[in-house]
Amino acid sequence: MSWRHLLRHEKQEAQLDRELNFHIEEKVADLRRSGLSEEEARRKVRQEFGDIDRIKEEYRDARGTRWLDELAQDVRYAWRSLAKSPGFTAAALVALILGIGANTAIFSVIDAVLLRPLAFREPQRLMSVWKTGHTEHNSRRLFTLSEVERLRSDGAFASLGSFEPVSIRVLYRGEPEIAAGARISPDLITTLDVSPILGRGFYSGETNVALLSRAYWQRQFGSDPAIVGRTIDVEMSSVYGGTQGDRAVVTIVGVLPGELRLRPLDQADIWIAPEKDQDPPERRAATTFVVARLGPQGQPRTVQDLPNSRVDSLGWQINLVPVTETIMGSVRPLLLLLWAAAALVLGIACANLANLHLVRWSHRARELAIRAALGASGSRLARQLLVEGVLLALAGGACGLAAAYFCLKLLDLTRGLTGTVELKLDAPVLIYTACLSIFTDCCLAWHPLGQRARSDCKMPLESGVIRDGRQHAAGS
Amino acid sequence: MALLKSDLPQGTLDLLILKTLALGPMHGYAIAQRLQQISRDVVQVPGGSLYPALHRLEKRKLVAAEWGNTGTGREAKFYRLTRKGRAEMQASAASWQRLSEAVALIMRQADGGVL
Numbered sequence: 001m002s003w004r005h006l007l008r009h010e011k012q013e014a015q016l017d018r019e020l021n022f023h024i025e026e027k028v029a030d031l032r033r034s035g036l037s038e039e040e041a042r043r044k045v046r047q048e049f050g051d052i053d054r055i056k057e058e059y060r061d062a063r064g065t066r067w068l069d070e071l072a073q074d075v076r077y078a079w080r081s082l083a084k085s086p087g088f089t090a091a092a093l094v095a096l097i098l099g100i101g102a103n104t105a106i107f108s109v110i111d112a113v114l115l116r117p118l119a120f121r122e123p124q125r126l127m128s129v130w131k132t133g134h135t136e137h138n139s140r141r142l143f144t145l146s147e148v149e150r151l152r153s154d155g156a157f158a159s160l161g162s163f164e165p166v167s168i169r170v171l172y173r174g175e176p177e178i179a180a181g182a183r184i185s186p187d188l189i190t191t192l193d194v195s196p197i198l199g200r201g202f203y204s205g206e207t208n209v210a211l212l213s214r215a216y217w218q219r220q221f222g223s224d225p226a227i228v229g230r231t232i233d234v235e236m237s238s239v240y241g242g243t244q245g246d247r248a249v250v251t252i253v254g255v256l257p258g259e260l261r262l263r264p265l266d267q268a269d270i271w272i273a274p275e276k277d278q279d280p281p282e283r284r285a286a287t288t289f290v291v292a293r294l295g296p297q298g299q300p301r302t303v304q305d306l307p308n309s310r311v312d313s314l315g316w317q318i319n320l321v322p323v324t325e326t327i328m329g330s331v332r333p334l335l336l337l338l339w340a341a342a343a344l345v346l347g348i349a350c351a352n353l354a355n356l357h358l359v360r361w362s363h364r365a366r367e368l369a370i371r372a373a374l375g376a377s378g379s380r381l382a383r384q385l386l387v388e389g390v391l392l393a394l395a396g397g398a399c400g401l402a403a404a405y406f407c408l409k410l411l412d413l414t415r416g417l418t419g420t421v422e423l424k425l426d427a428p429v430l431i432y433t434a435c436l437s438i439f440t441d442c443c444l445a446w447h448p449l450g451q452r453a454r455s456d457c458k459m460p461l462e463s464g465v466i467r468d469g470r471q472h473a474a475g476s
Numbered sequence: 477m478a479l480l481k482s483d484l485p486q487g488t489l490d491l492l493i494l495k496t497l498a499l500g501p502m503h504g505y506a507i508a509q510r511l512q513q514i515s516r517d518v519v520q521v522p523g524g525s526l527y528p529a530l531h532r533l534e535k536r537k538l539v540a541a542e543w544g545n546t547g548t549g550r551e552a553k554f555y556r557l558t559r560k561g562r563a564e565m566q567a568s569a570a571s572w573q574r575l576s577e578a579v580a581l582i583m584r585q586a587d588g589g590v591l
Contacts, residue, residue, distance in 0.1 A: 015553070022504075023504050023527075049524055059528065
């Protein structure tokens with residue numbers, strides 16, 4: 001409902017007043033001319049005219065704006081009645097804030113971790129590859145570079161990329177800094193199929209180039225779009241120790257999207273495709289992670305399902321775990337459990353509120369009966385209860401959202417559960433909260449409504465009158 | 477004896493208003509006066525019936541309303557018949573004519589004691 005609509009509504013009401021007044025004044029003038037006194041004329045016109053308020057109501061009915069006036073009345077009435085019982089209102093609000101706040105916070109985590117799409121194209125075809133022995137199929141060991149080379153030459157995957165977490169000393173504008181990094185094979189970008197948000201990815205075979213994580217780019221370079229093409233001095237050393245640091249001058253070619261979420265790659269600030277290793281590969285420790293993209297033909301779970309694989313002859317086995325499972329698998333049951341717990345909290349809150357409502361309505365049964373006797377229709381009374389519930393639930397929803405916001409800040413600090421996803425109250429979360437509020441409200445409103453429908457409307461009034469009568473008789 | 481709205485058959489008031497407006501645009505009070513004069517004080521429409529009826533007709537776009545000056549220099553809301561209203565008026569006038577003739581016929585027959 002726009003303000004213009006409301007203004008037009010006001011204007012039309014004023015015009016209706018003017019029109020009716022004109023009629024009354026003309027009639028009074030006519031009657032005066034026929035010899036009646038002003039007072040008599042007015043009385044006669046009033047008699048003849050009938051109830052002006054009824055005309056107005058019929059007019060609003062005809063224009064279909066009556067509900068607007070009644071809604072305004074209902075809201076005012078609900079506000080007064082809630083303000084009159086602050087204890088109830090406070091208890092209800094606290095319950096709603098707890099219920100809706102907890103649900104919104106948990107849902108926003110679920111939204112971020114389970115529902116938001118991954119940054120990789122067709123993530124269901126991506127597999128984390130682990131080395132495993134012939135006997136223990138589920139162990140997860142890393143590869144040496146020479147083993148990665150053998151996997152690559154095996155040709156069982158559509159493409160295959162590898163990375164190794166490294167610690168990087170960055171020399172940029174003089175001051176050296178330590179950053180988390182990943183030494184990656186250039187084909188990792190095409191395997192993951194991520195599109196940089198700035199610049200480009202790596203060309204195949206390209207060396208001495210680097211990509212920055214979005215967070216690092218924002219933190220360290222103030223989101224400077226001119227970063228592409230600059231060179232930085234880096235010194236890489238394996239986080240697992242052992243190897244000597246490699247010095248290199250690398251060119252920044254792009255910025256990665258946020259939320260890559262594939263551990264431990266998501267911890268890396270700088271991805272570097274270094275120069276081809278000069279060391280004999282055998283000397284390297286098993287420190288390399290492998291990610292493979294499957295061809296479109298299917299989803300093998302073990303290496304035996306892979307066509308044309310000669311991995312079997314290598315003396316070790318591989319273990320394939322879908323990347324989606326690596327990212328979400330471990331937290332999914334936990335999150336769903338938390339969600340269920342939060343839903344339970346809301347359910348309990350609803351039950352408590354419904355009971356509070358019921359107590360309140362049993363006190364107000366007389367009030368309702370009197371209003372029904374004065375001509376309020378059943379649907380009007382029902383709507384008032386509904387408006388009261390909506391008002392309460394909206395207030396609870398708004399406060400719950402604020403509570404959820406603080407919960408998220410708290411969760412952001414702990415980080416353990418969610419990794420590096422960004423928690424935010426975005427559109428899906430807001431929609432969820434709105435639906436939750438409406439659902440809660442319906443539970444709240446319909447419960448007393450059902451109660452009212454079952455009980456005889458007149459009874460509370462009669463019993464009240466009799467009781468008052470007796471009291472009156474006893475008092476006199 | 478004055479006829480009140482409740483004595484008028486359903487829908488008759490609308491027809492009477494449309495018929496009156498066929499003479500030219502006029503405001504609500506003038507419509508009431510005209511109805512009373514023409515019917516020789518038999519039809520007296522109270523404001524409580526007239527205005528809701530007018531607003532219903534306006535909503536159905538059978539009449540259109542616009543503010544204008546009366547002869548005495550006051551502002552009033554003038555109603556006029558729309559083209560749709562004229563068509564509606566003619567249709568319901570014809571059916572009213574048929575109905576009243578039929579009723580009259582039946583009343584005459586009953587009086588004549590044919591049965």
